[in-house]
Amino acid sequence: MKLFSKQLQVSKLTNIMTGTADRLGVWYAKTRNAKKLGSPKVKLVAIAKDESAYLTDWIFHHLHFGFDELVIYINNTTDNSSEIVSNLKDLSGIKFKNGDPYFLNSKRSPQMAIYQNELSRSRWQGYSHVMFLDIDEFYTPLDFRLSIKDFIGGMWAEVCCLEWIHKMDERMPFLEPFQERIIGRRAQQVKSIVATTVLPSNANPHNMLSAKSCYQLADGTAFQVCLENFSRVPLGELKKDIKQAFVLHRMVRSEIEYVAALKRGRPMTEAKQGSMFKNNRSGTFDNLKNLSIEFPSSSVKHYLSQKKLFINKYNLNEQIEKGKRLVLERYSNVLHMIRVAPQSEYATLQKVLKNVELKDVEEAYKEYLKHNSSGKL
Incomplete structure (x- = not known):
């Protein structure tokens, strides 16, 4: 009887392993075929808390630049984000999910739990690549026409690390994220586009670390990563020309918006606050080391006109x-x-x-x- 039970266990394990191998084969075939055909399928994942003033900008922008699906986890929200979700319920290419359950688990970073779950899910859904951004971060091509799929079509590595450029000089509240000319400041931090074939051994909100994967920067040069440095480029990179794509980071916006963001939202655990303010902020930027970035006038005008149509179509102005x-x-x-x-x-x-x-x-x-x-x- 014990022998039969052991044989049954071995048989079950063999079937599980065979089934897993079959599923992995399907997954690798999907991603290989997408790359061969030059047709990447790209998912973008974000977490949003009290972002109703900014959600529309972010959603329109990334649909405009060709992401196949946006997945937004709404969490701890006290504003009217749910009303925007309702207005966009019939829009294909976007999914809103309840992020609150992730923030109830104090043993694990909610953000990384969501990111890692979505990377795993994206593999089985047939996506070739996934990117993780906050609502104040925007995939930005320098010529303002390069879609995310065209950009990925030029990648040779499994992971492409795009540098941050902080948007500066927003003197009035609620400015457009993009104009023909913006003022920015380069930063060492990166945000990455990750092939779903990557199996990370370590991760943070900026990048995923995998010893078996190749990494590149947005200009196609190789990026050497290690455990101590996988989310920042060397300072020398910031002395080179701006690369063909980057992530625009609106961390500060105007001073009024910055100060408003110091108020914590509805917390899940009071004990984790440490302060009545958001104490992971370090003030606004000074005016040193800024640079001017210009986008093609015709592309920006087209972009802004399309956004206006998008807002009107889904009755989002109110x-x-x-x-x-x-x-x-x-x-x-x-x-x-x-x-x-x-x-x-x-x-x-x-x-x-x-x-x-x-x-x-x-x-x-x-x-x-x-x-x-x-x-x-």
Whole structure:
């Protein structure tokens, strides 16, 4: 009886392994065929919290540049993102998912859990490549016409690392992400386009590490990665010409929007906060080391006209304006939070308000100092 049971277990294991091998064969065949035919199939994954003022820009942009599917996990949201989701429910090429369950698990990074699950899922769905971006990050070709599929068609490596360029000089709230000329600042950080054949041994929000994979930069040059340095390019790369594609990062936007973003959303675990403010911010940028980037006028005009049609088609104007009003409300809330913050927030406020020159913020900070003057700051 024991022998029969053991034989049955071996038989089951053989069937499982054979089935797994068959499925892997199908997966590799799909990705190989996509590459041979020059027809990559590309998924883009994002996580969004209180982003209703900005979701439409991001969605339109990446559909415009040819991503096959956008998957957006909505989490911990207090704004009108659900209304935008409702307006776009009939739009093919986009899926909205509930991200809250991932943020209930305190043992694992919710962001990386989503990314790794989506990479695995994308393999079996027949996608050749996947990219992971935040709502303030945009795939950006320098000539403003190069689709993501055309770009991937020129890749020779399994992973392509695109450099960050921070968007600078947004002096007014709610500006268009793209104009014919923008001011930017290059950064060492990368965001990557990853072939679904990659089996990562390590990962962070910027890149995935696999010893068996080849890496390249956007200009086609090889990128040597290791455990200590797989999400940043060497400083020397920033002295070279801007590559043909990069990720535009709107981390700061205007000062009003930056300050508004210091208010935490609905937290899943109060104990993980550490501060009443988002303390992973380091203030706004100074005006050093900026550069000017110009895009073809005709391409940008076409892009903006198409976006206007997209917004009208899906009746998004009202929801975008509502989202903007909520950002301004958050800004007012943060001003109040600064005024009444306890003495223990001194180091955080020094950090997150660095280079912020708004008069309202300066006045709120003076009140904070005044009501804490009895203690030693």
